[in-house]
Amino acid sequence: MKNMIVGGICALLFLACTSEQKRNIEPTDRITVDSIVLSRIDSIYTHPQKIRELFAHTQQHLTDSIAYYKLELFIGFCLYYEGKPESIRPIQQRVLSFCERTPEAKELEAMCWNHHAMLLQFESKIDSALICLHHAYDALQFANNHGELISVCINIADMYNINGNLPKSADFYLKALAVADSLHSPREYFSIYTGLAQTYTYLNNYPQADRYFQLAEKSIASALAQEQVFFYNNKGNSLYLREDYNESLKCFQEAYKISNKFKYDYFNISIEINMGELYTLLDQPDSAHYYLDKANLALSKAPNGNQDQIFYLNSLYAGLALKENNLTAADYYLSKPCTTSRATSIHLHNKRLMDYYARKRNFEKAYRYREIVNQYDDSLRNARNVANITEISYRYSQDTTLLKRNITIANNETQISQQQGAIVLSTALLVISVLLAFTIILHIRRKSERKYNKQMAMVAELRMENIRNRISPHFVFNVLNAIMPTFKQYSELAHPLQLLIEVLRGNLLVSDKIAVELGEEVELVKKYVTLRKETNPNTANVLWDIDKDISTNTLIPSMIIQIPVENSLKYAFDTIENEDNQVSILISQTEDGLSIRIEDNGSGYQPGTHKESKRGTGNGLKVLFRTIELLNSKNEQKATFDIQNIQPNNSGQHGTLVTIFIPFNYQIKF
Structure with a gap:
């Protein structure tokens, strides 16, 4: 089962609107463009036309500025979810033209490339989407605000995940996490943790995947609706790979409840395809046909159906036919051309081809596909080792350069002596700072110890006073023990007296x-x-x-x-x-x-x-x-x-x- 919903979409929408841009808004309009976009993100999926009209109305109060074209970009986004994908490319071209003539609009340029990459991903053009995302990444090296960098890193990680390049995927997720830590942006952790959980799932490192799922789940209540769909879809996919089909189905059903509110069918189709596969594995063919047919009907109505979804749907129909021992139908679906570049989809399709030829008793072809499947598994294990090395190296090598623009410094021989002097001075200042810090820490520690000793003395004094005021417990205890035999003949007095002795003994034991x-x-x-x-x-x-x-x-x-x-x-x-x-x-x-x-x-x-x-x-x-x-x-x-x-x-x-x-x-x- 492949994960058809890209987490970067969620991060893209949220992060694209968090940075402050220059704006020229009439004094009567006190709401910034960023706050308007941020407050309407969740509604773009459910009421795209209404949100587009709101953005257009706000745009009337703006001049030819960064804020104006940011709204223009999100108007195009709304049009896409209204089922008008042909409208978004001219808008993105206008935004890029503005960015070319406006040097300070680098972050807006990155945002535009980010949006365009999402559009290409919906069209199954993963390689082209990666090129756009790297354009966005390069543009952000010259931007003043790095909030958008988190979104771009998440989307690049998602694309590499789709292509099966898991080490690269993990690397960019960790970069996004490092930027979020540096910018103190815990709001973005949800998408990052969910993406990392997905990557570790494909690496078969399920304990690490569960760790990230648990981290993400702590903030799921505050996540956007599309982010929640992404989470449940990924978790369902992880449970599917562990063959825990019943729990996996519950996750997809939870995602389906949320995605049914969206106007755009992309999310519903993905989840319906996944649910159809699960019902096949759970030997419920009627339910499997129901969800696969729903997805097929929606895809047939789309003007430019997603080729990844179409290919995987045909492969699932073939799997269902094999389950029903209908080799004719299986042959029909398996003979359709491959229209995807997703490694996981092709791998699962090859497994079905292996099963099909084994049933046809064509063992030569069955063996050939078995070799292909084993080769993929071997490469995955190799990728897992590379991913572990990449992650460790990255964690040790990352530094604050993620927070700053890459600045090219031209050094020449005339500056060497000045730099050496600066190094000597910096070293001296560092030594003085360390000594001063050590002195301060020592002073604070001694002060703390004096306070602690004073408190200890006070507690000791209070305990001694408490013991003295209990009328010399040692003396009373000894006297009572001495007279106890006299009272044994009086049963009504002996038991209370015995209790008193035991209470006194207990108090004496715990008092110190x-x-x-x-x-x-x-x-x-x-x-x-x-x-x-x-x-x-x-x-x-x-x-x-x-x-x-x-x-x-x-x-x-x-x-x-x-x-x-x-x-x-x-x-x-x-x-x-x-x-x-x-x-x-x-x-x-x-x-x-x-x-x-x-x-x-x-x-x-x-x-x-x-x-x-x-x-x-x-x-x-x-x-x-x-x-x-x-x-x-x-x-x-x-x-x-x-x-x-x-x-x-x-x-x-x-x-x-x-x-x-x-x-x-x-x-x-x-």
Whole structure:
């Protein structure tokens, strides 16, 4: 299956209108030509006549200028999609004539060659299209704005892809990517990633192809409609080559939904041909005939039918006939002349010829076509090696010359001494700059270390104060252990006392730790809650919901669950005595890390209200906030600890919500 839709079309339309051009517009018209074209790109395919009339109306306010002829170029583009291809060439000729007499119109000239190449590609004149695109590429070397260079590189890559020159295709896609990076133009990544995915598909490097498909899919929602068609068509083609026909069909059906809105049949024909082939492979001949016949009917109505599409359609009819064991029909379609230069189309056609002659028991010809097919596969493997070398070499050799015009500098012997002096001076300045930068970095690092040490001291102080205010836990723990045997005869007292000892022991163990295992923290909090329940029946209910897939060995900052739960049970229900009082703890695993939610339906979070309370020190939350701040300074991906007051609403909901997020691979150490 060949990919009939060229991604550069999408890039061409968008990028052609992003650069600022000189304009002479009446003061009453505040909308620039570029913004008008950009805002109407998607509508050219669905309402070409309406958009053409809008462009023509805007053109009335312009003089003989670059802006005027840019609109002229897009008017021709609209006429093409209205089914008037004969109208576009005179327009392009007028634009090129203007560019010849206007030296500063190099970017417009490149845009015109780019449009003309697209027209030639629709007519299956791939070699001629490549010549035009290289004219555009050369013109941009003398342009002030290089936004159009991305479009031209994408289109050149597409043409080389069609011709089977995959190393060249990958090279120009990577050039487009480098220019987009340099110009900070992430909007163009979608078409580039999709094109690279297509190239790696043809190289049979499916993991790399999937990587680029995934990168493109992240921004598919903001892509233009024709770009989305290009994406789904390419992905369907990739899945087809892996023989995942059902998933491939889903992609083409998605593309078909979008392309049905277009006035021009080129996209629909391409997708109908691909769907017809898939239904053939899925042994659904009725559906295959339906889509192939639809494509055939549309092609027969076109004044200048696309020869690539016609050839491939006949080849698919032959494949369907072979599937139905109708050798007469297969002979009819396979005997039609080859009208394409696309390597992939010819390769698949040769496979059908091999199958046909094998069924006819003409093994000599079947063997000959088998040799041709194997030769193509061998060349593809060689091309794959060349492509890998080309890509590596390009990535190491690319530099900022892609951002600038190629400037020819005439050097002579009289300038050599001046250049040498400049080199010496530049070297001295570079050395001074490096030393200065090193001094600044060293100063910043030392300042950061002093701040970090100060924060560490503050955390240590807060932790010690927290421990001191827990009424000397070591002493209490030892006393309770000593008197515990006395209380064993009183079962109603022994169990709470035992819980108290275990809670104290747990607190002593974690008080000096920065991190504990999730299971250890949960177990300690449960014991604390049980102790409060047994000593105070009015204690709020604590509900746990822990994702079963979470490992209990996951490390979390110590007391990060305990302190919020303690605060809820101590303060949240001071003024609310209700059997429905509850604290809910939800621990779940997200795509990026561990999520903990602690929510109560108490009086809400009111900082400072309990500052003077004799039941607490107020230092627990300070410790947690400062600990998270210090840990985050050592991690790229940050943890979060947030407390929100749930404001009463119409349903009467109120309370406090604590949300905690610990990323995967979070380093919990100072």
